Each structure stands twice: as structure tokens, then as C-alpha cells.
Amino acid sequence: MAASSSSSPGSDAAADDDEGRLGIGSVLDSRYRIDALIGTGGMGRVYRGEHTGIGRAVAIKVLHQDLNRNREAAQRFQREAIAYGRLDHPNIVNIYDFGVLPDGACYLVMELLEGETLGARLERDVRLPWREALDILRGVLLGLRHAHDRGVVHRDIKPDNIYLAVKDGDLIIKLLDFGIAKLRAGTTDDPASTRAGLTVGTPTYLSPEQAVGGEITPASDLYSATVLLFEMLAGRSPFEELAKDPLAMLGAHVSRPPPSLSAVAPDVELPAGLESVIAAGLVKVAAERIRSAKEYIGQIDSVLTAARRYRTGPVVTPSVPALAAPGAELDGSGASAGEPTPGSATQALPVTGTLSELPQAARAVSIAEAGEMIPRRWLVIGGIVIVLLIIGAVLLTVLSDGNYKPATSAGTGDATAERDLKLKALLDKLQNGKTCAARKAAIAPLIELGDPRAIEPLRAARYRTAGGSGGGGGGSGADNINACLVPDAEAAIKALSS
Secondary structure (H helix, E strand, C coil): CCCECCCCCCCCCCCCCCCCCCCCCCEECCCEEEEEEEEECCCEEEEEEEECCCCEEEEEEEECHHHCCCHHHHHHHHHHHHHHHCCCCCCECCEEEEEECCCCCEEEEEECCCEEEHHHHHHHHCCCCHHHHHHHHHHHHHHHHHHHHCCEECCCCCHHHEEEEEECCEEEEEECCCCCCEECCCCCCCCCCCCCCCCCCCHHHCCHHHHCCCCCCHHHHHHHHHHHHHHHHHCCCCCHHHCCCHHHHHHHHHHCCCCCHHHHCCCCCCCCCHHHHHHHHCCCCHHHCCCCHHHHHHHHHHHHHHHHHHCCCCCCCCCCCCCCCCCCCCCCCCCCCCCCCECCCCCCCCCCCCHHHCCHHHCCCCCCCCCCCCCHHHHHHHHHHHHHHHHHHHHHHHHCCCCCCCCCCHHHHHHHHHHHHHHHHHHHHHHHCCCHHHHHCCHHHHHHHCCHHHHHHHHHHCCECCCCCECCCCCCCCCCCCHHHHHHHHHHHHHHHC
16 A cells, blocks of 8 residues: 555655655545645645545545654544544545555545634624624534544544635535544543543643543533634634633633633624523533533524524625635735635624725615615605595495496396395285285295295284274284184294394
8 A cells, every 4th residue: 555656757665754745646545646735634644636446535644754753642543543544424524545655654534624613703793793703613513413423532623623615616614633532432442532631632722621631512512612712703712812821821710710711702693692601501510511513503593583684693694705715816805706605504794894884785774774664665655556446436436336236147137137036936925815814835845935024014913803994903812813823923023133
């Protein structure tokens, strides 16, 4: 698996030199061509390369030659490979391969990212708008949730290990460097196992339990992530004044209450509830801290939902991109020309200066500041609609007077005529039947017909003298020749009146 020469003219076919540098143009492990040096760190060098078999651009991380014989450094490199082997998530950098060269040098082949670290962004802009900071933290927490669910604790969450990658115009948050990750499901001889009392991580972002060499759990990463959020919002970490004294910094994480963000940066505008989330993430006792990355994401989403509902915090931000990819042309403010968005969340963009300094089009305005509230064209259209409605109402009134009868279908007219004829026949029978019983026989069909026009004839039929006169009044039973139908008529009147 030694580095071999490529077919490119003038390429260096030698292996690593004394500094661990691979020759540009050489081929690593017979399939990864080294194209350029991206950067150098304490553990090794990172090269831009290409898988010669499939043409995929990759990043290749190679352990420094002088660390190859350092057992702890080699184990850390191996630990990173094992940790990545358990993980596969959009918010964690992908690892494609791991190997060891004949001289003992370890290497990792990783996803090649375009963009910058959060550390570089903060060094340039110092603070981030709260919406953008929450979007970045949400991406970090999504990656941590995946890692924690698979038994991996990162243990070194800090700005330099958060990458703001730009892909197809979108911003994607990526977790880097699981080199000191703890594999909680590992065995005692796993290179991830940590000696009791050993402090690992970066002092500024260490959890209290890390500071004292205690048990490290997913809650440790959540504490570090909250320090990260604090720094993105305030432009400094909670105990920034102790940065030059690592021991004092560790002591502050263990015993000093963290300052409130409003006290450290009173000019920073925050949505309701965010200070409480930060306080819950910086609790000293791990068991009393936010319990999981999933719960943390839920709390962030609640803050964002409330901010949208009540429109707290900055409402509008200028359309100035927040991030610059390497090689991107920057404007005077240091921002590049894209509009990246992390994952599915909306990318908030930095606002400089006060709200009153922003142009009216780029900020929320009051009614007093607003110009023309309703366009004149809308007013004209509205007036025309109102006039048409008034004309329609007048026409409806004219057409609805007593001389107007709506047309009916042939079927409806026939049914009405038939009903009228039947009513007329029954009333004639009620009034002119030869006997009381014959007249009484008309009452039941009248009830069935259900026409209230029969009510008055029924009232009149309750009393009738032998001479043919009748009426709704009283009279003696002996004089009333319709006495036999009175109860039925009363019942019919009641039925037709209901």
C-alpha cells in the first residue's frame, strides 16, 4: 500500500518525506491520487485527492510521520476511524476508507467539503444573528443525536470541529474530528476507552464532568454545544476572561455559575425563552442538564415557533449571505454572494448596526412609518365591486315584489294543480256532504294532504244548523247537525296548525 508514482509527467514517486508530506501527484494505496495540500494540524496533514478508479474527489488525512510510533496518537487516529465507522448522517462528515501504509503511517479518506469552519466564521464576524446561530446549533444537535444513539460521544465540540459546508448552494452543518470520541458501547481494550481521571477536550468548551476527569456521557456534548451557542450569540464564551489560564477555566466550568447572556452582551436581541434554554444546557450536574439531543432540538424548535407566532426578535434580515466558501468573491462586509441554508431550516443572515439604521424595505415598520398602505388600483377595484353589489341588490328587490312569480318546471306546476284540485274536492265534501258521516269522511284526507288552507273551513264545519248556516261559534248540541265531526275537526285543526 505504498505511495506510487502516477503517470503525470514530473510527479514525485517517493513516499512521505521527513515531515510526512506526500508528493503531489503521487498515488496512495494504489488508488488515491494526491492533488494538493489542504491544511496541517497537530495530528497530521489533510490533502485534496481523487479516487482514481471512480473519479470521486476526496480529502485524505494522513498522520504525521513522527507520530506513527506514538501509540497514543495512533490509537486516537484508529479511534476516529472506528467512531466514523458507526456513523452515517448528513450532519457528520463521511468516511470512505482507512488504512495503514508500510511505514506505519495511518490515513483516513473522507468526504471533501467546500466551505469553512465555524471557528473561521466567528473569527471574522465575532457574533451571529440568533436565528442563524440556532440553525447551526440544530445541525450540530442532529449529528450528535445520531452519534449518541449509536453509542458515540464526541467529547470535543468546538467551533473548529463544526464545518459550514456549502453544497449545491445549500449550507449543511458537518461535525468533524471524532479523534477523541468515546465509544460508550466499546470494550475495555477498545482504543476509545479513557483512563480514569484523564481530562480530554478543549478547556473553553469542556463540561464540568470532563474538567474533573469524571464519567463522560452524551450530556457532556450538550454542555459543550451550549457553550458554542453562547459564543455564537455573545461573541465570547461564558468564561472567556480565563482563556489564558486553562486550570482556572476548568475550575470555572466546575464551580462558577455561568453569566447570563443578557449580562455579557446586553445589546444582543434574543427571542423569548432562549436564555432559559441556554441556562438549562449549562447546568453543572449532568443528570439535571438537558437530557438528550432530541430534547434539546425540541426546545430550540419551541423557541423558533414562538418567535414566528409572536414575531419576537429580528423580523427581517438583509439578503446578504452569511458564509463564504473558499475562493468565493467577498463584498465589503466579508460576505459571499450565495444564499446558503443549513439543511431544511431557513438561513438567517447577519444584521449589523441598529434597527433604525436599516433601510425601510429591510426591516419591520410601524403604521406611522408605512407609505401607501393599500395600492390605489386595489381601491378602484374594490369600489367597482361595491357598486355592482348595490345594483344587484336593487334588481333583486324589484324582481321580488308581488307581481313577480318565479317560473317553475312543468312537473312542479302539475303537482301544485293536482293538490289544489284535491283540496277543493275535499272541502266541497266537508261542506256539502249529505250526512254528518259523509262530511266527517273528508277530514282524514285533509289531514293527510297537510294543506293549512283547510284550517278555516274545518273551523266553520264544527257547527252547522239544520237550515244550512254554520260558523265557528257555539250552539246547542241538538241544533248542531255536524256534532259527529267536531272532535275530528278539532284534531285536524291542531294537526294542520303545527
